[in-house]
Amino acid sequence: MPSFDISSEIDWQALDDTVNLAAKELANRYDFKMVKTELTLDKKAKTLTLWCADSAKLDAVRDVFHGRAVKRGISLLAFDSGKVEAAFGGSVRQVMTVMAGVSKEKGKEIIAALKDSKLKVQAQIQDEKVRVSGKNRDDLQDAIAFLRGQIDSLKVPMQFGNFRE
Numbered sequence: 001m002p003s004f005d006i007s008s009e010i011d012w013q014a015l016d017d018t019v020n021l022a023a024k025e026l027a028n029r030y031d032f033k034m035v036k037t038e039l040t041l042d043k044k045a046k047t048l049t050l051w052c053a054d055s056a057k058l059d060a061v062r063d064v065f066h067g068r069a070v071k072r073g074i075s076l077l078a079f080d081s082g083k084v085e086a087a088f089g090g091s092v093r094q095v096m097t098v099m100a101g102v103s104k105e106k107g108k109e110i111i112a113a114l115k116d117s118k119l120k121v122q123a124q125i126q127d128e129k130v131r132v133s134g135k136n137r138d139d140l141q142d143a144i145a146f147l148r149g150q151i152d153s154l155k156v157p158m159q160f161g162n163f164r165e
Contacts, residue, residue, distance in 0.1 A: 002140055003133035005126075005162040006110060006147065010100045012043055014072045019048065022065045036091070037061055048079070048096040055092040058084060062094070075157035099157075101128030106156045110147070113154060117146050137165070 019041045026037050036053040039061070050065065052058045066076055080097040087093040102110070107125040114123050114132065121134040121143045134140050144160050151158060 001133050001135065002137050002163070002165050003131055004140055004144070004160055004164070006102065006130040006132060007128070007159050007161060008078070008099060008102045008106075008157050009159055010074065010078050010098060010157075014074060015048075015069075015098070016041060016043075018065070018068045018072045018074060022061075022068045025064055025068070026061060031060070032057065039065065046098045046100055048098060049093060050096065051087060051091060051093045053089070053091045055084075055090070058092050058094060077151070077155055077157040102130055102156065102158075103128075106154070109154055110156065110158075113147070113150055114143060117143075119143050119146060 019039045023037070023039045026032050026039075035057055037057070038049075038051040040049040040051070041047075042049070048065075050058060050061050052061050062081075069076060069079075078099050080099055082095040082097065084092055084094045102125075104125060107130050110130050111123045111125070114121060119134075119142055120139050121132050123130055123132045132140065132143055134143065140163070147154075147158060147160075
């Protein structure tokens with residue numbers, strides 16, 4: 001029975017490069033010359049912290065980071081932005097969660113979308129992936145095409161791999 005896996009992986013080296021390039025760009029920008037800015041990536045906690053001494057500049061920091069991430073091929077759906085919170089000395093901080101892997105809730109949404117589509121495939125959650133199986137290859141290709149069209153509504157960056165006959 002043919003099957004494939006839906007995963008939501010992130011290239012941590014590309015993300016690290018993106019953080020470093022965004023920090024370098026911010027250090028060289030004229031409007032950030034006297035403003036202390038910091039971007040910190042914590043791979044174990046899967047978080048990215050944006051910190052800026054000037055609260056008005058935090059949106060610009062986020063925009064620079066998002067621009068660099070898109071150029072590196074990292075989907076912006078992989079980041080769950082938290083609230084902007086006050087830090088010490090009038091500065092502000094925003095913690096963004098990096099979503100690596102398909103969570104149980106998102107996996108259930110993907111399975112529900114596949115069931116609603118009336119395609120002849122079965123899906124099941126396996127750890128941080130969703131395995132989709134069907135009777136023939138054409139059904140699986142239809143499922144992939146359907147899910148690619150649903151990326152905006154599901155809000156999950158998806159990669160399709162491990163295709164087996």
